[in-house]
Every structure is written in structure tokens, then in C-alpha cells.
Amino acid sequence: MRVDSIAFRLGGLFALVALGVSLVVGCALYLQVNKSLDILPNAELQARYSVLESAISRYGDPEHWARLNIKLNLLGREDDRLHFWIVSGNPAYEYGHPSAQVRGLANGPLGIHDWQRADGTPLKVLVSALPAFEPRPAIRFVIGIDVANVRQTHHELAMALLACVAFAVLLASALGYWVARIGLRPLRRVSRQAQQLAPPKLSGRLRPSHLPPELEQLVEAFNAALERVECAYQRLEAFNADVAHELRSPLTNLIGQTQVALTRGRSAEHYFEVLQSNLEDLDRLRSIVNDMLFLASADQGGKASNLVASSLAAEVATTLDYLDVILEDAGVTVRVSGDAQVLVERNHLRRALTNLIHNAAQHSQPGQQIEVRIDPMGDRVSVAVSNPGAAIADEHLPLLFERFYRVDAARHNEGGNHGLGLAIVKAVASMHGGCVFARSEGGTNTFGLTLPL
Structure with a gap:
């Protein structure tokens, strides 16, 4: 099993998702259970205090105070989780031999608190203040309940949740990897088909049937x-x-x-x-x-670099001067119409124009006229070279600018042409950010290129 495989990565993503979901659910469950567990000792403290508060408030003389001590002793022996302390300014009205730590707790804020004794025992305590009654001075009453079992339950719950999260992550990883392997079966089938394709037999194709x-x-x-x-x-x-x-x-x-x-x-x-x-x-x-x-x-993506502003009509005239002898031998004339200013690399443009006009002259009969039209069209300009000639089938037109392509293979190497002229026209147009076109209609064949203005 490769660690960089899609199945392994999907299994890891499933594990991360399971980890995130499990942690969120586990934390929410843990907090809710903790809240529920804390309700029990709080409720018990409140119940004990509601029973004892009225009795303590009524006991003000030493005789009744002795009875209260007996009652608190009985409650402590019945449930060893409970602890009682009474702190006052008169030692005769105290209970539980309060230590300095207990006195500090009693003189602190009222209400229910989490507290830990000097021996490490965790308690939930309720601190209350009772006013003076007859000879008894004002007192602080502290009820504590041992919550060690509750804390142990908290710890066991946390460990159980962590174990469940770990198991869920491992299970999600394994199931995710298994599901990914099943889901990627069509991709493996496509890969096996692709492996069977190799030169020179490139006619085979992948079968898209029964695929997602x-x-x-x-x-x-x-x-x-x-x-x-x-x-x-x-x-x-x-x-x-x-x-x-x-x-x-x-x-x-x-x-x-x-x-x-x-x-x-x-x-x-x-x-x-x-x-x-x-x-x-x-x-x-x-x-x-x-x-x-x-x-x-x-x-290889070469672009025209030495761009200069030029008149297309002037460039065509220069090309015609260069081809003067060839045009005279072919017995054809050339008429130029239109003009536009463009940024071009002159040597490349003249080479393309030479090939277009030479191609038209080769396929024209003596006495015929070649027409060069320069037509601005929005942000581009078209240079079209037309000559009378036999119609060219539509299926050949898109291919005429390919290298060595000829409509009639029997006319191979006609006129000393080696079949790269129109391909060079296409390359020049591409280097200037333009394109080429070819049309055959009404007994006229037109080849040309477009350039950006």
C-alpha cells in the first residue's frame, strides 16, 4: 500500500473527519454528563442544608446546642461522605473541630464551591451564614460531601470517550480505505485499458460505458x-x-x-x-x-520581436517588386486594394506575402489577374490574396496550411515548390498573434492571414 495513493489519502481524510466529529460529539457528551453528575452532590447539599438550617437557627442555648452536636454526629456516622463544620467567635458554639483551612473556607464567599482538604480529598461544600440567636453568636455553617467517586466517574468517562474516539478513527480509516478501493475500481479498469495503448497502434480508445x-x-x-x-x-x-x-x-x-x-x-x-x-x-x-x-x-512558441509600424500596402508593393520577374514569366497581373498600419516584423511579413502571391501566381493562367485585398475588421486586419482557379473541396481547405500538404498528390513538387510555403504563412501569422484562412467559391481561390491592428 503506497502512502501517496488516492485510496490511502481518502482513508486518511475519512479518519480526520471521524476524529473531528468524534471529538465534537465526545466533548459535548462529556460536558453534559459532567453537568449531570455535578447536579447530584449539589442537590444533596441543598437538601441537607434545608433540613439542618431550621434546626440550627432555633438552637441558641447550650442545652439545645448539645442536642445539635449529637444529631450532626449521627448524620456523619450514617453517611461517611458527609462532613459538617460550624465556625463562630465562641468555641462553645463550634462543631467539627474546624482547622485553619476550614476557618478560611468558612470565612470566604458563601454558596457552593469545589474544595480539597489537606489530605487531598475532593469535596463539594456549601457555606452559609446564620445570624445570632439568644446567647449564640452569628455562625458560619459548612456542609461538605465527598465527591471522589464523582471525580473517578469523570475520569473513567473521559478515558472511555478517548477510547471510543480512537476506535472510531481507526474504524473510519479502515472503512474509508476499503470504500475508496471499491470506488476506484473503475479507475483501475481505465488504467489497464490505457496501458494497452502504445505506438504505432493508436487507433484504440477507452470504453466510457459503465463508468461514473x-x-x-x-x-x-x-x-x-x-x-x-x-x-x-x-x-x-x-x-x-x-x-x-x-x-x-x-x-x-x-x-x-x-x-x-x-x-x-x-x-x-x-x-x-x-x-x-x-x-x-x-x-x-x-x-x-x-x-x-x-x-x-x-x-516552439517563437514570437515576432522586432516590430515596427508598417503600411501593409507598402509591404505588398515591395513584395511585388521582388516577384516582378516571376509574375512576368507567369503572365499575370496584380491589383492591390486597401491599406492599414500594423506592427509587424517586416522580414517575416514579406516572406509570408511572397509565399501567398507566389502560390497564387503558380495556380493562375497567363492573362489572369491576382487581387490582394487589405481589409481592416475591428481590432484586426485581413490580407487576402485571390486568384481564379479550379474549385478546392471543403475537406481540403483546413489542411492546405499544413506542411507538404497538396490537394493533388500527382502534382507533387510542381513548379519547384517543396510544400512549405503556406505552412510558413501560418507560422508567421501565429508569431504575430494572428491566424490564416482559405476559401474557394465562385471560381476564385483565396488564401490569406489576419494580423492584430
Whole structure:
């Protein structure tokens, strides 16, 4: 049994609850019983005093006083728990040979008190004052009753209550642990199911049937997490395969061309052509690696840092100047509308705009026009790049910004594009606190991003 287990902790909590409840109930019961036990000696003192008070008040002469002494002696012998003292200024009118301790008690406050004799005997005493009568002076009458048995009952009651509290705590702990073990059986069953899930078989799911509502929510959340993990795992496998393919093609070209060039002597012009072709493949490899490093930085939560206020229309114009040759070769024109001032990292924004416009140019026919619209929308601004083209199915639209994703797998690596352009657009938008969007309607395909104003 592990001390950090839920069952052990619940058992401990049950024990604490039982301890608290038992102490409260025990203290209340102890105080109530104590109060009831104290009533008995108090009532007996009051009864004895009511009987003797009238007799003492009537006895004033020595003859009657002697009779009172005899009566008090008889009462003391009948019940050895009772003690009587009479204290006065005249020794002839005293009883019980009062000691200095008794005199101090008699001359103290009137009423019922707890008192302890010199020998340690606990008494409950009633002190009263009686006025002078005939020759008898004023006196102090003290009645005491031995409450040692009552004190012993108090002690035994306290010990019994403590024993009951200890037993209740132990019983609550054991029962709490047992109940917790029974209550956690569904959780252990879920744990056994979860232990059977492991890569690469991630299609399994936990069964939420016959589970408490709390565990149903946990299982549903866990299954949703498994769904996301499975999707991420599948995308990672596809991503790894795409990366390997993208890197393999230029590497194969480099190795093949170099091997052919080395089979026999070649002219300087031929070697120049081979090196020129290799340089293009190496540049493509460098582009892939740089894009992968940029996406890895964005995935780790990288944020745009060197923010400057910029005009989006001006940034689009700068990007069009950079893509002038590509747009001319594609035979397309670009129309820009709208503007807004935003805080951006210019290099990242221009990279995203380059990818959006280049993507539109690749999928446009000569003579067609690409439209770039900049639309402020509340606290955000939208940059949308639209081009005429074939309709894209709705199921593909959410995935177009994923790495290496293509609607038509047969058009792989079309135009020298290695499938990371739109993924970089998404990363740039995320680094600026924005998002991306894609629409295909009315024979026009639109890709873009939103940025905070």
C-alpha cells in the first residue's frame, strides 16, 4: 500500500473527519454528563442544608446546642461522605473541630464551591451564614460531601470517550480505505485499458460505458487527446516521409550528375554546367532546411520581436517588386486594394506575402489577374490574396496550411515548390498573434492571414 495513493489519502481524510466529529460529539457528551453528575452532590447539599438550617437557627442555648452536636454526629456516622463544620467567635458554639483551612473556607464567599482538604480529598461544600440567636453568636455553617467517586466517574468517562474516539478513527480509516478501493475500481479498469495503448497502434480508445459520470468526462477528454495524438502521429509520419522525399530528390540529382561527370574526362564547359545544376539543387536543399528551421522555431512558441509600424500596402508593393520577374514569366497581373498600419516584423511579413502571391501566381493562367485585398475588421486586419482557379473541396481547405500538404498528390513538387510555403504563412501569422484562412467559391481561390491592428 503506497502512502501517496488516492485510496490511502481518502482513508486518511475519512479518519480526520471521524476524529473531528468524534471529538465534537465526545466533548459535548462529556460536558453534559459532567453537568449531570455535578447536579447530584449539589442537590444533596441543598437538601441537607434545608433540613439542618431550621434546626440550627432555633438552637441558641447550650442545652439545645448539645442536642445539635449529637444529631450532626449521627448524620456523619450514617453517611461517611458527609462532613459538617460550624465556625463562630465562641468555641462553645463550634462543631467539627474546624482547622485553619476550614476557618478560611468558612470565612470566604458563601454558596457552593469545589474544595480539597489537606489530605487531598475532593469535596463539594456549601457555606452559609446564620445570624445570632439568644446567647449564640452569628455562625458560619459548612456542609461538605465527598465527591471522589464523582471525580473517578469523570475520569473513567473521559478515558472511555478517548477510547471510543480512537476506535472510531481507526474504524473510519479502515472503512474509508476499503470504500475508496471499491470506488476506484473503475479507475483501475481505465488504467489497464490505457496501458494497452502504445505506438504505432493508436487507433484504440477507452470504453466510457459503465463508468461514473466523473470518469466518463475523464475518458472522453482522454479519447479526444488520443485522437489529437493519433492525428499528430500520422501527420508526423507523413511529414517525415515528405521531408525524406524532398531531400532525396535533390540529393539523388547531385550524386547522379556528379557520378556521370566523373566517369570520364569532360570539358570545362560541361563541368561548369554540372556545377551550375548542382548549385541549383544545393540551393533548393538550403531553402528546405531554412524553412524547416523557421517552422521549428515557430512550433516552439517563437514570437515576432522586432516590430515596427508598417503600411501593409507598402509591404505588398515591395513584395511585388521582388516577384516582378516571376509574375512576368507567369503572365499575370496584380491589383492591390486597401491599406492599414500594423506592427509587424517586416522580414517575416514579406516572406509570408511572397509565399501567398507566389502560390497564387503558380495556380493562375497567363492573362489572369491576382487581387490582394487589405481589409481592416475591428481590432484586426485581413490580407487576402485571390486568384481564379479550379474549385478546392471543403475537406481540403483546413489542411492546405499544413506542411507538404497538396490537394493533388500527382502534382507533387510542381513548379519547384517543396510544400512549405503556406505552412510558413501560418507560422508567421501565429508569431504575430494572428491566424490564416482559405476559401474557394465562385471560381476564385483565396488564401490569406489576419494580423492584430
